[in-house]
Amino acid sequence: MRYSAFEIVKQAFSGNRHWKPAWREPQPKPHYDVIIVGGGGHGLSTAYYLAREFGITNVAVLEKGYLGSGNVGRNTTIIRSNYLLEGNEPFYEFSLKLWEGLEQDFNYNAMVSQRGIVNLFHSDGQRDQYARRGNAMKMHGVDAELLDREGVRKMMPYLNFDHARFPILGGLYQKRAGTARHDAVAWGYARGADSRGVDLIQQCEVTGIRRDETGRVLGVETSKGFIGCNKLALATAGHTSVTGKMAGLDLPIETHVLQAFVSEGLKPVIHNVITYGAGHFYISQSDKGGLVFGADIDYYSSYAQRGNLATVEHTIEEGVSLIPGLSRARVLRAWGGVMDMSMDGSPIIDRTPIDNLYINCGWCYGGFKATPASGFCFAHLIARDEPHYTARLLRLDRFQRGFLVDEGGKGPQPNLH
């Protein structure tokens, strides 16, 4: 299905009853070159780049629900590349560059809006830390700007500048960061993969991984029967421990729930993405006018896609502490997404001890912004059996070898990352 102004007029004349689906609904073939488990953002982008970039089109994406029913539709849509560490910054910058060309690339309106992000700091120590991060970004060729208090006030006069406990001293500004329309990202990748011959199979839950006596993966048991494959790729963040266990993998992951919120639609007020340095609060305004915000995870392990009321209160307290006017807005919806919290807060894109099994997991809070690079790097790994340059440090065995990518310096405590 292609969309155009002409098509809209044409369809309008026939009562919009003849729009065709954006992708096929194929029955699974008995065997594929590559099976990707998980039809979320990362699984779909992996399929897309496998087909477009590496010419591998005999691919199936298996999704237990409907496409994009997981975290790609349950996040706060922020895209950015303001990281400190060598293991992260080039990877997320690669992702942001892919975001910048994404709509032209897959010919779908993902509403990528580079409205800029400001990470606020509230103490001298935090200023030093953010300056260091900004310098690290610049050394990787990424834009970063340190704003002082007045610089922030000019951009965001509605913030609480009189806060006695957490005064706003300034912010680290990345202009190229912003937001994207999360569902459209999944749909764009899905359509792009489908049109290149990838089978997107929905309502197909993987229940087991079949292996031969040497340990090699033969295929997957699913709710639609056995499907064979040469290579199996897991992109099931949130449930990676569940799918990993089917192949006997021991993983450095704990599953937690993160909540997000959206207010009623308001006139344009918040023009950028803001993060609160004294808490973990982040906020932006969607194109429909709703304020989209979130904060910490719920701290206890959870596979339930719903959160705790205490965290709702905590989030809104933080929000009102930063933006007093927020107390006048009403929350329209709240939801929870379950995520892989890794032991160092960074993701894993790697081969596994099993020869033809590949894993993409551990996205913690940060999976959405990584969607393009995650798919690209995972496809690179699957196609060539070697890591993409920007993802070379995001290895599964880094914990064992002592090469953690611990952006927050918090140690092996997954609920703190």
Next chain:
Amino acid sequence: MASLITCPHCGVRPKEEFSIRGDAVPVRPAPNAGAEAWYAYVYVRDNPKGRIEEHWHHTAGCRRWLVVERDNVTHTVFSVRDAADVAKARSGEVA
């Protein structure tokens, strides 16, 4: 999430009084147990979907470490025991 935790020392308390450490199943190995055992203890988590045991600290109460057994999908709490009792029971099993 069940919003109330029945502390064995303090009775029924709101969950905000507690801080949560994580999986209570891994047992700290001996100092000389080797890199593999320590890697497993520090980093590897079984992370099952369903019934789990977790270490909770009654920070704003008796300050005892507790083992909360609960379901991480339905959030039903099955039991709350003092971590010392759990450890003693465990070492009894080993011996």
